[in-house]
Amino acid sequence: xxxxxxxxxxxxxxxxxxxxxxxxxxxxxxxxxxxxxxxxxxxxxxxxxxxxxxxxxxxxxxxxxxxxxxxxxxxxxxxxxxxxxxxxxxxxxxxxxxxxxxxxxxxxxxxxxxx
Amino acid sequence: xxxxxxxxxxxxxxxxxxxxxxxxxxxxxxxxxxxxxxxxxxxxxxxxxxxxxxxxxxxxxxxxxxxxxxxxxxxxxxxxxxxxxxxxxxxxxxxxxxxxxxxxxxxxxxxxxxxxxxxxxxxxxxxxxxxxxxxxxxxxxxxxxxxxxxxxxxxxxxxxxxxxxxxxxxxxxxxxxxxxxxxxxxxxxxxxxxxxxxxxxxxxxxxxxxxxxxxxxxxxxxxxxxxxxxxxxxxxxxxxxxxxxxxxxxxxxxxxxxxxxxxxxxxxxxxxxxxxxxxxxxxxxxxxxxxxxxxx
Numbered sequence: 001x002x003x004x005x006x007x008x009x010x011x012x013x014x015x016x017x018x019x020x021x022x023x024x025x026x027x028x029x030x031x032x033x034x035x036x037x038x039x040x041x042x043x044x045x046x047x048x049x050x051x052x053x054x055x056x057x058x059x060x061x062x063x064x065x066x067x068x069x070x071x072x073x074x075x076x077x078x079x080x081x082x083x084x085x086x087x088x089x090x091x092x093x094x095x096x097x098x099x100x101x102x103x104x105x106x107x108x109x110x111x112x113x114x115x
Numbered sequence: 116x117x118x119x120x121x122x123x124x125x126x127x128x129x130x131x132x133x134x135x136x137x138x139x140x141x142x143x144x145x146x147x148x149x150x151x152x153x154x155x156x157x158x159x160x161x162x163x164x165x166x167x168x169x170x171x172x173x174x175x176x177x178x179x180x181x182x183x184x185x186x187x188x189x190x191x192x193x194x195x196x197x198x199x200x201x202x203x204x205x206x207x208x209x210x211x212x213x214x215x216x217x218x219x220x221x222x223x224x225x226x227x228x229x230x231x232x233x234x235x236x237x238x239x240x241x242x243x244x245x246x247x248x249x250x251x252x253x254x255x256x257x258x259x260x261x262x263x264x265x266x267x268x269x270x271x272x273x274x275x276x277x278x279x280x281x282x283x284x285x286x287x288x289x290x291x292x293x294x295x296x297x298x299x300x301x302x303x304x305x306x307x308x309x310x311x312x313x314x315x316x317x318x319x320x321x322x323x324x325x326x327x328x329x330x331x332x333x334x335x336x337x338x339x340x341x342x343x344x345x346x347x348x349x350x351x352x353x354x355x356x357x358x359x360x361x362x363x364x365x366x367x368x369x370x371x372x373x374x375x376x377x378x379x380x381x382x383x384x385x386x387x388x389x390x391x392x393x394x395x396x397x398x399x400x401x402x403x404x405x406x407x408x409x410x411x
Binding site: 027029031032061062064065066069097099 | 241244245246247248250251252254255258259261262291292293324325
């Protein structure tokens with residue numbers, strides 16, 4: 001069944017920006033932990049909040065819902081939410097839900113930070 | 116859950132082995148509604164289970180989802196995150212409940228709760244099985260409604276929906292927990308041909324885009340041929356044929372005189388909906404003979 005290891009691997013400050021690196025399977029069990037980490041990262045209102053998904057192997061709708069909720073928060077203070085390292089499986093989820101139109105998806109963390 | 120070492124093909128998500136389901140008949144004798152049924156369901160495919168009324172397909176579905184405990188045989192599930200296949204028949208209620216979270220079921224009627232709005236119906240499994248924030252559940256509900264083209268019906272009560280809309284809403288609820296397997300019980304029942312085709316298209320879209328394994332119980336042949344990758348034909352509790360859709364199309368399109376045996380003629384009759392043939396002979400004549408001649 002679900003692996004309950006920590007899936008928030010790193011929260012790192014880069015000047016005015018914050019990078020949150022996630023890993024593993026983000027499902028119903030892991031979504032609350034991811035939500036807490038991302039909401040915490042939003043508190044200082046970073047100019048850019050970059051979520052690195054390079055090591056994410058699976059994401060379900062609750063994971064996508066978590067990113068949408070954080071996207072709304074970041075938009076509310078006029079910051080930017082960028083996603084990097086989005087693998088084909090997660091990317092297809094964004095396409096199915098038509099969220100790829102709303103999210104800024106970058107090929108790498110460095111490019112997301114430059115945005 | 117109970118782990119078992121069994122011969123289940125690596126790409127099979129479900130393996131049914133020698134399944135028997137018996138009930139006591141009115142005269143006390145055992146009636147085998149399912150009698151030695153075996154087949155596999157492979158990852159990502161759509162398998163259609165079909166057969167005439169009373170062939171055992173609904174009983175089979177109820178066994179697959181753990182609503183009925185089979186008399187004999189095994190139903191193995193190989194689910195993501197499990198090292199070994201698990202035998203549904205050997206599971207306790209707790210194990211069954213864990214397994215049921217991995218599959219969604221679209222019931223014939225949609226099975227929506229009439230006292231809840233469409234959105235509340237879809238949110239229910241998420242509220243029951245997770246600790247995610249209500250604001251996130253609300254977003255997931257929106258994502259699911261968008262997938263079934265029902266966003267504008269979010270706040271309606273089930274009584275305000277048409278038959279097709281109820282099916283769509285039921286499908287959104289069935290996919291709320293991102294299941295690996297979707298079971299459909301007569302998805303076209305009671306729908307006009309256009310709505311039925313639209314539901315079929317939606318099922319195919321979800322199956323391909325979400326890479327879900329689908330098992331569909333139906334006797335609607337137009338729908339079955341639209342959606343199936345493979346098909347299982349049941350007759351009187353036994354598997355008459357398992358094969359790719361194209362094999363069944365070939366049987367349907369061949370004239371009965373050119374078919375090899377009675378089994379093939381029976382399948383042809385069922386697929387074409389002919390009133391005359393071995394199927395009706397088997398169901399009608401023998402029973403009638405028993406009643407009239409033997410007085411049983």
